[in-house]
Amino acid sequence: MNDSKLHSPVRAAVSQLYQLLTLSTVVAVLALWGHQLLPEKTLPLVPYYVHESYVFHDGQNGGNTQGNWQSQQDLSFVCEVVNPDQSSYCGASIKVKPPEAAVDYSAYRTATFYLSYTGPNERLRVKLHAYVPPSEQHYANEVLTGLDYVFSKQGELADVTIPASAWHLSDMNLFDLQNTTPQLDVVFDVAPPLLAGQHTLRVDQIVLQGEWLPVSFWYAIVGVGWLVFNVIFLGRLLKVQQARLANDANRLSQLTHFSSHLKEESEHYKTLSSHDPLTGALNRSGFALEFRHLFPDSRLKLNTALLVIDLDHFKRVNDTYGHDAGDKVLQQCAETLFKNVRLNDRLVRWGGEEFALLCVDTSLQQAQLIAEKIRTMLEELDIQTGKATLSVTASIGVAVSNHLEEFDALFQRADKALYHAKEIGRNCVVLAD
Secondary structure: OOHHHHHHHHHHHHHHHHHEEEOOOOOHHHHHHHHHOEEEEEEEEOOEEEEEEEEHHHHHHOOEEEEEEOOOOOOEEEEOOOOOOOOOOOOEEEEEOOOHOOHHHHEEEEEEEEEEOOOOOOOEEEEEEEOOOOOOOOOEEEEEEEEEEEEEEEOOOOOEEHHHHHOOEEOHHHOOOOOOEEEEEEEEEEEEEEOOOEEHHHHHEEEEEEEEHHHHHHHHHHHHHHHHHHHHHHHHHHHHHHHHOOHHHHHHHHHHHHHHHHHHHHHHHHOOOOOOOOOOOOHHHHHHHHHHOOOOOOOOOOOOOOEEEEEOOHHHHHHHHOOOHHHHHHHHHHHHEEEOOOOOEEEEEEEEOOOEEHHHHHHHHHHHHHHHHHHHHHOOOOOOOEEEEEEEOEEEEEOOOOOOOOHHHHHHHHHHHHHHHHHHHOOOOEEOO
């Protein structure tokens, strides 16, 4: 039987599966994004649901400020401020009683106030709270409190939008009270200290905005719909494939053999992938192969030196200039390190900004000279990354093997020396004990 004919039903099923998964995922993503296109829920409170309004001022308590309605119907008032002091005040209170169907203020994300103001002050203030009016012997139950918002005017317009995060919502179960409708009390005034002169403020509109469907609920609907649709389709597809595979043991055997062959090839390519693609240095897997070649019995020869090199404060480069700049720094530092690698030495990118240099037939004094040369060359580097010129330093720990010492022990001694170099100020070379 021809191989292409043998696998054509499986290929067709897999292709169909990929197509449907891709289509359903695209539709789900569009549906998630489509939440932004849903119309907003708005509740215009003023001027439609004004229940009561009045002007207040310190002249009512013997002060020098006087306030009056310019037009109570238009919610426009004027304050005359003469010889103001720290206790001077003037403003208006507007009580709003929306319809009972719109009492759940937690469903609204923002409150926008459209105001017009002329006067010497630069800042205005709005205070807002909602409560259930008292009945008989009960006290009023506040359901939205704590909003005291000061903002700056812009010309004669003083529009401001306040996010719901500025509101402090209490227990919304209060809305379950029978025969009650929460009432909204909005206070507008000039933020103290008041300046002498005439202050005119008009409240044009107060509008609450929110979402008809919360974004979390919308995402949950789309996610569940996507999952249910794909599960149903996958169930049907698996049922068909189960019937086919049950009658074709030979096809399963060939697929198993092909899978095993692919796994062997994958392992082969992993073995070949022994170098770090960014710096050209050995990676740990490649170093393990080289180490077994140099030391077949896994025991180090006498005078095998290990330098553990760590670039100082490398995280700052990534955080300040981006990962592209960090990659450039690593590449140029690796080039500098390669200039100090002899034929039998091995340079390894041990991880992140840390390198290891294994030097055979190298005494402690020679290793120290190599390390100092590397440190100096790195310190003198000028690395161009976009518009910035960067410089780097390195801390280096050096250790030389004892006879037949294991690599892990040598690395621990060099690594300990490296950490000591960091502790004493970095940009230095420290020899192991």
